[in-house]
Amino acid sequence: xxxxxxxxxxxHDRIRPHIHCTPVLTSARLDAAAGGALFFKCENFQKVGAxxxxxxxxxxxxxxxxxxxxxxxxxxxxxxxAALARAARLRGIPAYIVMPANSSKTKIRAVEGYxxxxxxxxxxxxxxxxxxxxxxxxxxxxxxxxxxxxxVMAGQGTAVIELLEDVxxxxxxxxxxxxxxxxxxxxxxxxxxxxxxxxxxxEPTGAGDAAExxxxxxxxxxxxxxxxxxxxxxxIGEPNFELIxxxxxxxxxxxEEGIVAAMRTxxxxxxIIIEPSAAVPYAAIxxxxxxxxxxxxxxxxxxxxxxxxxLPWGLSGSA
Amino acid sequence: xxxxxxxxxxxHDRIRPHIHCTPVLTSARLDAAAGGALFFKCENFQKVGAxxxxxxxxxxxxxxxxxxxxxxxxxxxxxxxAALARAARLRGIPAYIVMPANSSKTKIRAVEGYxxxxxxxxxxxxxxxxxxxxxxxxxxxxxxxxxxxxxVMAGQGTAVIELLEDVxxxxxxxxxxxxxxxxxxxxxxxxxxxxxxxxxxxEPTGAGDAAExxxxxxxxxxxxxxxxxxxxxxxIGEPNFELIxxxxxxxxxxxEEGIVAAMRTxxxxxxIIIEPSAAVPYAAIxxxxxxxxxxxxxxxxxxxxxxxxxLPWGLSGSA
Numbered sequence: 001x002x003x004x005x006x007x008x009x010x011x012h013d014r015i016r017p018h019i020h021c022t023p024v025l026t027s028a029r030l031d032a033a034a035g036g037a038l039f040f041k042c043e044n045f046q047k048v049g050a051x052x053x054x055x056x057x058x059x060x061x062x063x064x065x066x067x068x069x070x071x072x073x074x075x076x077x078x079x080x081x082a083a084l085a086r087a088a089r090l091r092g093i094p095a096y097i098v099m100p101a102n103s104s105k106t107k108i109r110a111v112e113g114y115x116x117x118x119x120x121x122x123x124x125x126x127x128x129x130x131x132x133x134x135x136x137x138x139x140x141x142x143x144x145x146x147x148x149x150x151x152v153m154a155g156q157g158t159a160v161i162e163l164l165e166d167v168x169x170x171x172x173x174x175x176x177x178x179x180x181x182x183x184x185x186x187x188x189x190x191x192x193x194x195x196x197x198x199x200x201x202x203e204p205t206g207a208g209d210a211a212e213x214x215x216x217x218x219x220x221x222x223x224x225x226x227x228x229x230x231x232x233x234x235x236i237g238e239p240n241f242e243l244i245x246x247x248x249x250x251x252x253x254x255x256e257e258g259i260v261a262a263m264r265t266x267x268x269x270x271x272i273i274i275e276p277s278a279a280v281p282y283a284a285i286x287x288x289x290x291x292x293x294x295x296x297x298x299x300x301x302x303x304x305x306x307x308x309x310x311l312p313w314g315l316s317g318s319a
Numbered sequence: 320x321x322x323x324x325x326x327x328x329x330x331h332d333r334i335r336p337h338i339h340c341t342p343v344l345t346s347a348r349l350d351a352a353a354g355g356a357l358f359f360k361c362e363n364f365q366k367v368g369a370x371x372x373x374x375x376x377x378x379x380x381x382x383x384x385x386x387x388x389x390x391x392x393x394x395x396x397x398x399x400x401a402a403l404a405r406a407a408r409l410r411g412i413p414a415y416i417v418m419p420a421n422s423s424k425t426k427i428r429a430v431e432g433y434x435x436x437x438x439x440x441x442x443x444x445x446x447x448x449x450x451x452x453x454x455x456x457x458x459x460x461x462x463x464x465x466x467x468x469x470x471v472m473a474g475q476g477t478a479v480i481e482l483l484e485d486v487x488x489x490x491x492x493x494x495x496x497x498x499x500x501x502x503x504x505x506x507x508x509x510x511x512x513x514x515x516x517x518x519x520x521x522e523p524t525g526a527g528d529a530a531e532x533x534x535x536x537x538x539x540x541x542x543x544x545x546x547x548x549x550x551x552x553x554x555i556g557e558p559n560f561e562l563i564x565x566x567x568x569x570x571x572x573x574x575e576e577g578i579v580a581a582m583r584t585x586x587x588x589x590x591i592i593i594e595p596s597a598a599v600p601y602a603a604i605x606x607x608x609x610x611x612x613x614x615x616x617x618x619x620x621x622x623x624x625x626x627x628x629x630l631p632w633g634l635s636g637s638a
Contacts, residue, residue: 023342044590264627271363271623273590304590308583308632 005192008157011058024166036292041163044304056083058155059144070140075128077103080146085116098132147179148237157185171295174281177201177210178232180240187247201251202284211251231277258283260312278302324511327476330377343485355611360482363623375402377474378463389459394447396422399465404435417451466498467556476504490614493600496520496529497551499559506566520570521603530570550596577602579631597621
């Protein structure tokens with residue numbers, strides 16, 4: 001199995017009843033500051049507050065009835081967990097979610113709210129994978145990986161189809177990259193629909209494995225990611241890296257201060273809430289890492305799930 | 320001069336090139352919690368971040384060329400000051416803004432950013448009025464009061480015209496009340512367009528003069544308003560009270576905790592930023608002060624200008 005526009009279109013037809021077609025917003029003030037025209041695809045308004053609803057829903061509704069009956073499983077401490085639990089509930093099947101015991105209460109509540117069956121484990125990659133493998137062996141549940149699964153990537157690619165339907169003549173798409181699920185879906189869909197378009201990924205310097213791998217030409221996982229952008233602390237997946245090499249034009253990195261400044265600028269100017277990971281592409285514009293002058297740029301706001309009790313400027317302000 | 324639908328329609332035609340037709344948003348989750356259908360008119364996305372852009376723009380563009388040449392003046396520490404400065408710049412005339420010396424830096428910067436000419440004064444109502452009267456005497460500028468001016472009220476009433484165009488069959492409109500400019504425009508427009516509609520105002524208990532006056536049948540100004548809803552600390556104006564008696568069905572009050580909880584719920588659920596004053600009508604729903612069950616309710620989100628360094632939960636969290 002692989003990823004192509006046909007798979008993304010099929011995913012779109014499959015998930016359309018269950019997701020929002022999110023709005024594309026613009027800001028005259030941000031356009032003036034950038035010297036270009038910016039079109040923000042607002043997946044922060046998506047179900048579960050993030051684009052992850054698209055991929056998880058596509059994966060769950062791709063299963064045969066026999067497969068689905070045994071449920072789905074994943075390990076995730078973030079938006080994918082909530083998205084998978086929601087999709088499973090929509091299909092009336094169990095979702096087994098392995099979460100590190102130190103996950104935030106907000107995220108645990110979100111998964112519980114959608115009826116996910118949580119198993120807690122030690123907060124290490126090995127413990128998460130072992131625990132999840134055991135559950136899959138015990139239950140026969142289908143493993144839905146948050147970003148290496150092609151059904152997930154196809155679902156994530158549906159956002160840019162909507163963006164290009166709303167704004168047909170974009171020069172560039174800016175997309176955050178963590179594991180690479182959103183980026184792969186975005187790049188494959190955009191490059192097939194409009195071959196001349198540039199697709200540029202943005203990543204925190206503190207979790208800069210995608211940029212390093214892209215420029216080295218081979219995958220170099222990150223050991224100790226350190227970034228406020230909690231959705232982007234993962235290393236890119238193996239199948240993701242192969243697709244990124246073929247379809248992405250550049251991967252740029254941004255500073256932590258840049259992410260916080262970008263997030264705050266979007267909140268104050270556009271009056272919408274985006275999470276740190278979603279601010280990374282706009283940080284790349286603010287830090288002049290991408291050429292936007294006189295261009296038409298699509299920017300994917302990937303999510304809006306923020307702990308309002310731990311805002312980055314609140315923390316620095318009280319220090 | 321007075322206020323009627325014709326004046327509001329004229330205002331709408333006049334200001335349309337200069338303001339946003341803001342979106343109406345809905346939330347399945349908030350509908351389920353309320354047991355009714357809620358339609359949020361998002362003036363937090365309006366120019367200058369608040370509905371005030373409507374009234375100030377209408378007032379400025381209502382002036383004759385000879386009147387306009389001498390500029391406009393007002394006293395305000397809030398959104399009206401920025402809105403008037405912006406409208407004056409659009410018309411190419413001076414705006415003289417009297418602000419208390421203790422106004423927030425954010426608000427001062429906003430007025431300066433639109434080219435307003437600021438005169439600082441002592442933070443008392445008497446000092447504001449005297450300083451403003453002196454400037455009007457010196458310059459011949461037209462005084463544009465933030466809420467007693469009928470041109471301002473007519474401009475504010477344009478928001479509900481758009482809301483009723485987008486959502487024709489509402490049972491009730493919920494609107495915050497401070498000085499009463501938005502409420503009067505809203506009530507006159509809504510009741511003329513759809514006589515059976517209910518218009519209910521919501522107000523902080525800590526600045527509850529509109530409710531007290533409404534139920535007493537005569538105007539009782541508030542002496543020491545105490546509320547986080549900084550846009551609603553004023554007492555209703557004299558002409559506003561007369562219109563409210565005639566056109567408003569009820570005025571309800573909400574607690575400070577209710578305002579903070581409502582604001583946080585909107586931020587977390589809808590991923591949009593509203594200011595405390597804008598959360599007051601939704602607080603009235605959460606506190607069961609209005610009957611929304613099985614009804615279709617229009618709610619006006621009046622603005623989105625918040626100091627992100629002084630969020631109410633941040634303050635209580637650090638206490």
